[in-house]
Amino acid sequence: MGLLARARPAELAALLGQAPALPDYTSLRGPETGLVMLRGRAGGGGAPFNLGEMTATRASVRDAEGRLGHATVAGRDDAHALAAARLDAALQDPARHDALKAAILEPLAESETQRRAGLARRAAATRVDFFALTTQR
Amino acid sequence: MAYVAVKGGERAIDAAHAWLAAERRGDTAVAELETAQIREQLGRAVDRVMAEGSLYDPGLAALAIKQAQGDLIEAGFLLRASRTTLPRFGASLPVETATMRLARRISAIFKDLPGGQVLGPTYDYTHRLLDFSLAANATQATAPEAEARDEAAPRVPDILGDEGLLEADGVSDAEPFDLTRAPLAYPAPREARLQGLARGDEGFLLGLGYSTQRGYGNSHPFVGELRVGEVDVEIVPPELGFAVCIGTVALTECQMVNQFAGSKTQPAQFTRGYGLAFGHAERRAMAMALVDRALRAQELGEARTAPAQDAEFVLSTCDNVEATGFVEHLKLPHYVDFQSELETIRRLRGIAGKNATSLSEATANLPEAAQ
Structure with a gap:
């Protein structure tokens, strides 16, 4: 679910276009946009405090085979939340699971790994290598 | 104070707003600004508006900046107004800054700390000379890359905390006070102060933080650690009953280390102030950490003599949406008041x-x- 939520909506939509079709569904709730209060901890590890809110969109569906799917994703993209909820339902179907995993989850995991590795490589290039200056006498 | 309804301004107001829209658009010979350009190319403004609007949504913040013609306080006001139209689904689990995927991480107190000094995209060390190549709109910039080392970057409090030299965070999972839901009473608990500071005006926090360095409140701070990066946000939806990640947010965290507190029963320890901000906002996080530390004066047994140590003063005036509302309302008709x-x-x-x-x-x- 985290992978679907963190996916770039455009990338998820593109992968869905090439994946096996998802079962029909009825919407149980949403998609609807609301707020999640984001919390931090005092000092980084102490008592929780309310940092500020963020937008989030959630959806719940029941697919044609009666499976329930839920999703909450950061941001205001209805299509993103709905796709994630439909996938959550479809992935519970053993007959579909492996094909959807290969068509959607694995490419998403791969691009997330690439994004994170890119961040780590850019950060590594700005890491300071200290060296001591010889005292001039 | 008396407010009396008067009529007659509608036509003038409509015309004023139409002119405002035209002025916002500017010279039509110049291409119209897209909100995606603001989001991507004016990121520090977007971060500030998200913090002061107390709403993490870069797209909405970019729209607010466009609508407000770049007036960031007005833009923050627009975001605050927007959030009141949305239902609240719940609260996240506290984010784990210790596992932040780092873009930047520096410490001014340990040169060779595990994980290293990582500068990230910083204005530090720039010469502050105007770069006219940007005016030519021909920016070709690529970030250099290097092989990432597989090395943990523990939080500085965890490094120093092992020896007991630095005060611990304390352990609590109490439901925090929420100043958007309940009126603030003084002396405010620390979590309420942190919430207020997190959405406070950056300039005001900067001035207050600076005042503690200038002798208004005893302070001798060091940047223990400053980290910028992205963290996962997790919630526990009631329909699932377990934690799921809903996305990532960019945050800036500052651990400010200050001089000692101790007692007969407890050996001297460094004390800390804490800052946490949406996006890449180092000045805000540092100023917040300075003021957080100053506001802890009473609990640490220090004399409260300076404005930055007075929670009621700081929290009741640091919110620029409230401040601008009360200051700018003076423009509105006070004819009857003044007549009296x-x-x-x-x-x-x-x-x-x-x-x-x-x-x-x-x-x-x-x-x-x-x-």
Whole structure:
């Protein structure tokens, strides 16, 4: 679910276009946009405090085979939340699971790994290598 | 105070707003700004508006900046207004900054700390000379890359905390006070202060933080650690009952280390102030950490002598949406208010002239002006 939520909506939509079709569904709730209060901890590890809110969109569906799917994703993209909820339902179907995993989850995991590795490589290039200056006498 | 409905301004107001829209658009020979350009290319403004608007949504913040013609306080106001139209689904689990995927991480107190000094995209060390190549709109910039080392970057409090030299965070999972849901009472608990500071005006926080360095409140701070990066946000939806990640947010965290506190029973320890901000906002996080530390004066047994140590002063005035509302409302019609003041001053002068007594004696004979 985290992978679907963190996916770039455009990338998820593109992968869905090439994946096996998802079962029909009825919407149980949403998609609807609301707020999640984001919390931090005092000092980084102490008592929780309310940092500020963020937008989030959630959806719940029941697919044609009666499976329930839920999703909450950061941001205001209805299509993103709905796709994630439909996938959550479809992935519970053993007959579909492996094909959807290969068509959607694995490419998403791969691009997330690439994004994170890119961040780590850019950060590594700005890491300071200290060296001591010889005292001039 | 009396407010009296008056009519007659509608046509003027409509025309004023139409002119505002045209002025916002500017010269039509120049391409219109897209909100995606603001989001991507004015990221520090977006971060500030998200923090002061207390709403993490880069797209909405970019729209607010466009709508407000770049007036960031007005833009924050727009975000605050927007959030009131949305239902709240719940609260996240506290984010784990220790596992932040780092873009930047520096410490001013340990040169060779595990994980290293990582500068990230910083204005530090730039010469602050205007770069006219940007005016030519021909920016070709690629970030250099290097092989990432598989090395943990523990939080500085965890490094120093092992020896007991630095005060611990304390352990609590109490439901925190929420100043958007309940009125603030003083002295405010620390979590309420942190929430207020997190959405406070950056300039005000900067000034207050600076004041603690200039001798208004005893402070000798060091940047223990400053980290910028992205963290996962997790919630526990009631329909699932377990934690799921809903996305990532960019945050800046500052651990400010200050001088000691100790007692007969407890050996001296460094104390800390904490800052956490949406996006890449180092100045805000540092200023927040300085003020957080100053506001802990009472609990640490210090004399409270300076404005930055006074929670009621700081929290009741640091919110720029409230501040601008109260200051800018002075522009709105106060005709009746002022009429009563005019009558008062005319009577004062009349009495003073007739009796040739001093103004203060005349005032004493008058009924209260506000009655």
